[in-house]
Amino acid sequence: MEAGEVVAGRYRVVSLVGRGAMGVVWLARDERLDRDVAIKELRPDDGTGEAAGDITQRAMREGRIAARLRHPNAIAVHDVVTHGGRPCLVMEYLRSESLAEVAATSGGLPPGEVAAIGAQVAAALAAAHDNGVVHRDVKPDNVLLTTDGTAKITDFGVSRAAGLATVTATGILAGTPAYLAPEVAGGAEADTRSDVFSLGATLYAAIEGDPPFGVEDNAIALLHKVARDPLVPPRKAGPLTDLLLWLLRRDPAERPTMRAAHEALTAAAEGQAAPVPPPHNPTLLLQAPPPRRVSRRGVVAGIGAAALVAGGVVLGLLLADEAPTDAAGATTTGTTTTTTTPPPDEDGCVAAYEVVDAWPGGYQVRVVVRNDGERTLTGWEVRWPLPDGEDIDELWAGRLVRDGGDVVVANEEWNVTVPAGGSTEFGFNGSGDDPQVPPVSCREP
Structure with a gap:
């Protein structure tokens, strides 16, 4: 395709817009309706391993799927031609820049601005889910931003309607590894819930500068990390932290539904606190920030089989499901040990202390602060005795105070309130060869 060519008897090519993994995008003029359009030319010789006929068949089907969606925050598909x-x-x-370009230029966007972008994208994705369409490749490159603050999700060309058979049988997994949900990276089928995770990863990257599992040139190595490793805790998300971790x-x-994600992001964009339910199964592990590498003993229980990106490479990952509980109420799985405060007093504050990782000379802890009371907490403090030989090297999402031999962690300004039934969390890296699980207490100051 070249500038000046006429496609399908009506679309005159104007200029090249960009190149992507699945082909080339051109600006063209629809001479019949006198409007600008974008033409995404899918190229059979781009190394996907598919025959031209297969790609054409798939493109026609995906075009019909994408055309189902008409939403102000989704790029519309007008036609499918050859x-x-x-x-x-x-x-x-749409005259715009991608979220990836804007975030890279700015070095990361403010949480409030990202919440407003996320609310718009979630609205479009919720509409898509209502129509049986799973996007499967939500990422910053596929979120377009205009100068007036409008955000639109694009590239439903790699999406697939729920329940619609896959055209190709190559075992290729569509999607971008850094933004895939862990279950998809491990071989499961993408669905609406994986779109929610990918949206969370997209918003995380817009704030933090990198996706939740970092960056990696080797796609296979990155898929391993996404499928089995804990994510890097957000540092710049402020009041959006709990919501991001929910997604x-x-x-x-x-995870929330996309509709619930839209409502929560809308509230956050308006400066309101969005209630985040506490995890019923606290399997989300937070890892220390790079470049420090830690062992992940106890995280991965086995390896199975799954299709990988653009080459049919096979891998899979299974995580431990259940953990035994000892007589003292602590739960242990590999290096992961958890203890919870006794039933809450009248202010309803409960804290769960979990050792999520350990390595020679150090360990990592995640603490969930939950409000089991009937009114909103307007502040919280978690206290525990620091075992002999241990120390705290680094803390995130809380303020550290020492009180003799006790450690006290108090809320930051942005997580000061916890609604009834809601939760927040903080974490830290500790030093010591044999991490102990101390008794913890939680109270409202």
Whole structure:
């Protein structure tokens, strides 16, 4: 395709817009309706391993799927045509920059601005889910931003309607590894819940500068990390931290629906606190920030089989499901040990202390602060005695105070309130060769 060519008798090519993994995007003029359009030219020779006929068949089907959706925050698909033997998706043209470009230029966006972008994208994805469409490749490159603050999700060309058979049988997994949900990276089928995780990963990257599991040139190594490793805790998300971690919960059943995500993000964009339910199954593990590498003993229980990106490479990962509980009420799985405060007093504050990882000379702890009372907590403090030989090297999402031999962690300004039934969390890296699980207490100051 070249500038000046006419596609399907009506779309005159103007200029090249960009190149992606699945082909090339052109700006064109629809001479019949006198409007600009974008033409996404899918190229059979781009190394996907598929025959031209297969790609054409798939493009026609995916074009019909994408055309189901008409939403102000989704790029519309107008037509599906062929040109020079290649399938082309004719889409709405939007003068914009991608979220990836804007975030890279700014070094990360403020949480409030990201919440507003996320609310718009979630609205479009919720509408797609209502129509049986799973996007499967939500990422910053596929979120377009205009100068007036409008956000639109694009590239439903790699999505697939729920229940619709896959056209190709190559075992190729569509999606971008850094933004895949862990279950998809491990071989499960993408669904609406994995779109929620990918949206969370997209918003996380817009704030933090990198996706939740970091960056890796080797796609296979990155898929291993996504499928089995804990994510890096957000440091810049402020009041959006709890909501992001809700979207990014490892257990798909623990994530909100896209409709609930839209409502929560809308509230956050308006400066309101969105209630986040406590995890029923606390499987979301937080890892220390890079470059420090820690062992992940006890995280991975086995390896199975799954399809990998663009080459049919096979891997899979299984996580331990149940953990034994000792007589003292502590739960232990590999290096992971948890203890919970006694039943809450009248202010309803409960804390769960979990050793989620350990390595020679150090360990990592995650503490969930839950409000089991009937009124909103307007502040919280978690206290525990620091075992002999241990110390705290680094703390996130809380303020550290020492009181003799006790450690006290208090809320930050952005997580000061915890609604009834809601929760927040903090974490830290500790030093010591044999991490102990101390008794913890939680109170409202």
